[in-house]
Amino acid sequence: xxxxxxxxxxxxxxxxxxxxxxxxxxxxxxxxxxxxxxxxxxxxxxxxxxxxxxxxxxxxxxxxxxxxxxxxxxxxxxxxxxxxxxxxxxxxxxxxxxxxxxxxxxxxxxxxxxxxxxxxxxxxxxxxxxxxxxxxxxxxxxxxxxxxxxxxxxxxxxxxxxxxxxxxxxxxxxxxxxxxxxxxxxxxx
Numbered sequence: 001x002x003x004x005x006x007x008x009x010x011x012x013x014x015x016x017x018x019x020x021x022x023x024x025x026x027x028x029x030x031x032x033x034x035x036x037x038x039x040x041x042x043x044x045x046x047x048x049x050x051x052x053x054x055x056x057x058x059x060x061x062x063x064x065x066x067x068x069x070x071x072x073x074x075x076x077x078x079x080x081x082x083x084x085x086x087x088x089x090x091x092x093x094x095x096x097x098x099x100x101x102x103x104x105x106x107x108x109x110x111x112x113x114x115x116x117x118x119x120x121x122x123x124x125x126x127x128x129x130x131x132x133x134x135x136x137x138x139x140x141x142x143x144x145x146x147x148x149x150x151x152x153x154x155x156x157x158x159x160x161x162x163x164x165x166x167x168x169x170x171x172x173x174x175x176x177x178x179x180x181x182x183x184x185x186x187x188x189x
Contacts (some may be wrong), residue, residue: 002114002137004106005144006089006121008082009132009152011102012040015081016071018130027068031056035072043156084129092121105141118165138168 008014012030017023027044031037038054048066050059056070063070082101090096095107106121108114118135125133134155136147151166 001110002108002139003141003144004093004108004114004118004121004135004137005099005141005148006104006106006118006125006133006135007148007152008085008102008125009134009155010040010042011082011131012071012073012078013042013045014131015074015078016069017042018081020069023069027066028071029059029063029068030071030073032073039073081129081131085125085131085133088125088128089121092124093117105144106135108137115165115167119163122164132164134164134166136166136168139170143168 013028016028016030023042025044026042027048027050028042029038029045029050030040032039035056037056038050038052038059041050041052045068048062048068050062050068056063062068078101085102086096086098086104089104089106093106093108093112097105097107099105106118108117114137118137122133122135125131134148134151136144136149136151138144138147147166147168150168151164154166155164
């Protein structure tokens with residue numbers, strides 16, 4: 001059995017773009033209740049240095065300077081789109097465990113090609129719902145979460161070849177190298 005962690009990319013910003021295709025490739029931020037803080041950013045907004053959780057009034061000059069599109073949060077919309085994403089994922093891999101509004105663990109039986117199934121999930125969600133995702137695959141949920149992070153990094157750096165899916169290696173040399181490279185593993189040493 002493998003686990004896949006499917007995570008929607010920049011979920012709230014991606015939801016807003018569904019209804020505004022003119023915003024593809026442009027920076028987008030979503031603000032918290034009462035427009036207090038930045039709670040979601042597109043990759044373009046991240047590249048401008050707009051930090052997560054920063055009060056809106058502190059980043060307003062940067063937002064105005066770069067013509068960033070700003071949205072008030074719309075949790076009813078995000079919940080509806082999340083439900084569509086989860087139903088779509090479950091249509092490919094029926095044993096899907098919702099983890100958060102934009103994440104789900106995919107239980108992948110040993111008889112199924114895990115990487116191919118992850119690509120099918122990503123493609124179907126993109127085609128049917130319009131939300132970009134990445135999937136990390138591993139033998140445990142914890143390693144699947146880490147594999148998802150690696151899938152996102154690889155996809156961001158090299159979208160076509162990165163593929164948005166990363167299969168965490170089986171125990172051995174490569175797995176040890178990946179785990180040894182993690183800075184947070186060195187905390188306290």
